[in-house]
Amino acid sequence: xxxxxxxxIRDLNFTYxxxxxxxxxxxxxxxxxxxxxxxxxxxxxxxxxxxxGGVLKPNKGYVKMDGQVMHELDQAGLYAMRRxxxxxxxxxxxxxxxxxxxxxxxxxxEHTNLPEDIIHSLVVMKLNAVGLRGAQNMMPSELSGGMARxxxxxxxxxxxxMLIMYDEPFAGLDPISLTVIGDLIRRLNDALGAxxxxxxxxxxxxxxxxDYVYFMASGVIVAEGTPDELRANQTGFVRQFxxxxxxxxxxxxYPGADYRQDLNLRA
Amino acid sequence: MAFIKTIRGIxxxxxxxxxxxxxxxxxxxxxxxxxxxxxxxxxLIIKELFSSGVMSLIIIIVAGLFVGMVLGLQGYETLKRYGxxxxxxxxxxxxxxxxxxxxxxxxLFASRAGSAMTAEIGLMKATEQISAMEMMAVNPIARIVAPxxxxxxxxxxxxxxxxxxxxxxxxxxxxxxQIGVDEGSFWSQMQAAVDFREDVLNGVIKSLVFGTVVTLxxxxxxxxxxxxxxxxxxxxxxxxxxxxxxILMLDFVLTAIMFRGA
Numbered sequence: 001x002x003x004x005x006x007x008x009i010r011d012l013n014f015t016y017x018x019x020x021x022x023x024x025x026x027x028x029x030x031x032x033x034x035x036x037x038x039x040x041x042x043x044x045x046x047x048x049x050x051x052x053g054g055v056l057k058p059n060k061g062y063v064k065m066d067g068q069v070m071h072e073l074d075q076a077g078l079y080a081m082r083r084x085x086x087x088x089x090x091x092x093x094x095x096x097x098x099x100x101x102x103x104x105x106x107x108x109x110e111h112t113n114l115p116e117d118i119i120h121s122l123v124v125m126k127l128n129a130v131g132l133r134g135a136q137n138m139m140p141s142e143l144s145g146g147m148a149r150x151x152x153x154x155x156x157x158x159x160x161x162m163l164i165m166y167d168e169p170f171a172g173l174d175p176i177s178l179t180v181i182g183d184l185i186r187r188l189n190d191a192l193g194a195x196x197x198x199x200x201x202x203x204x205x206x207x208x209x210x211d212y213v214y215f216m217a218s219g220v221i222v223a224e225g226t227p228d229e230l231r232a233n234q235t236g237f238v239r240q241f242x243x244x245x246x247x248x249x250x251x252x253x254y255p256g257a258d259y260r261q262d263l264n265l266r267a
Numbered sequence: 268m269a270f271i272k273t274i275r276g277i278x279x280x281x282x283x284x285x286x287x288x289x290x291x292x293x294x295x296x297x298x299x300x301x302x303x304x305x306x307x308x309x310x311l312i313i314k315e316l317f318s319s320g321v322m323s324l325i326i327i328i329v330a331g332l333f334v335g336m337v338l339g340l341q342g343y344e345t346l347k348r349y350g351x352x353x354x355x356x357x358x359x360x361x362x363x364x365x366x367x368x369x370x371x372x373x374x375l376f377a378s379r380a381g382s383a384m385t386a387e388i389g390l391m392k393a394t395e396q397i398s399a400m401e402m403m404a405v406n407p408i409a410r411i412v413a414p415x416x417x418x419x420x421x422x423x424x425x426x427x428x429x430x431x432x433x434x435x436x437x438x439x440x441x442x443x444x445q446i447g448v449d450e451g452s453f454w455s456q457m458q459a460a461v462d463f464r465e466d467v468l469n470g471v472i473k474s475l476v477f478g479t480v481v482t483l484x485x486x487x488x489x490x491x492x493x494x495x496x497x498x499x500x501x502x503x504x505x506x507x508x509x510x511x512x513x514i515l516m517l518d519f520v521l522t523a524i525m526f527r528g529a
Binding site: 053055078079080082083085086087089090091093094095096097106107110111 | 387390391395396398399403410
């Protein structure tokens, strides 16, 4: 593993119910960088993220994080490794029975013996970083989608993780929230000196903030490069995905019988 | 072919049922193993005691009162035929302490607190809160399941005792205050006939068993629920149905063991 890489994925293969989901994936996530994994829905992006988090075990290959192979860790080792990680779920996954404040303080209370006044200062600082210091007493049900995502972001970075994973962080956000979340992801990554992996299909917003991109289709990497390299890439799939074209390597029509036959027309 | 299909279908169902029992047993052992944290941080259990125990008080008190009043009426009508109206207190107390208190309180607990636990955990799963906890290196069985389990086990005997106490008061209201059974006989015969070990303690043991089983079923169904609206609603229904049947079956088994020949 190159000394600057925090996460390395080599020859990763995963099969679910006899269906290959990931095939021969090789990726490197350098320390301090923000890397996006893009692709169509169902192409295996989230499955890949679950391998990095140690939730799934590969059939072949490995994910190495900070020098350790994830699927070889026992539960204690896995939990120790997860303390170095943070994950933002698609819709925030805030604990609905806790206030905003308690959500952000959750990991501090679970994993540290910090006195409550120190926890208070840390929580207020984290909430201030996402602009929601004033919402600390609100319940998750009182927050808008964008606010919930920002609280979840504050909770994700509560213990200053080395690796931050984002699962579709831009899904369902209005344009202002989209920009705010994108900006926060970049700023928090740089301020914490962390490494970030963003799984997304929001091209415009993610290309503005990431350092490197992997494109996936049907469980394999079909293209990779910096945002500028991908913008200049005119090959079939990347072009279709980047420009949102209806037809191309990903066909508009789902495979079916002959159209004339379906319409019962005579030849 | 149809015959083979039917046999295969039955086989699948049996294997699935056995599989689920195995998974539930493993879930139960993990809950016990990971309970240490709940006792070290007892405030987690206290919070759940409020949700499952305190919030069930109204339904337990109201149901207990009416069941006791019905027992008073029915008991009086029956005992009057044999000229034994003075034994009304004994009949009401034994009926409640031995049987109706633990069983009715458990049935009400299953439908009020059990279904709420299943729905809450099922929704936590559907909204990825449990996955989020796992990713934060916090064991969800230790943090979510164990405190709720112990809250259920602790609150069930207390609720059953309250049900019996309120029920006896209901029987007193109808029997003594309304019908006019002698108050002295009502209480003194009850005091003489109800044995602490034979009746009260056995009732407490029953409610402890029911509390364990109902809470476990509720938590397992929630944890095992498919993360969809339909999955959570199905799990909630299964909690009430399975718990109710388990309570009634276990009640027979426990009664046969405890009161055989007594």
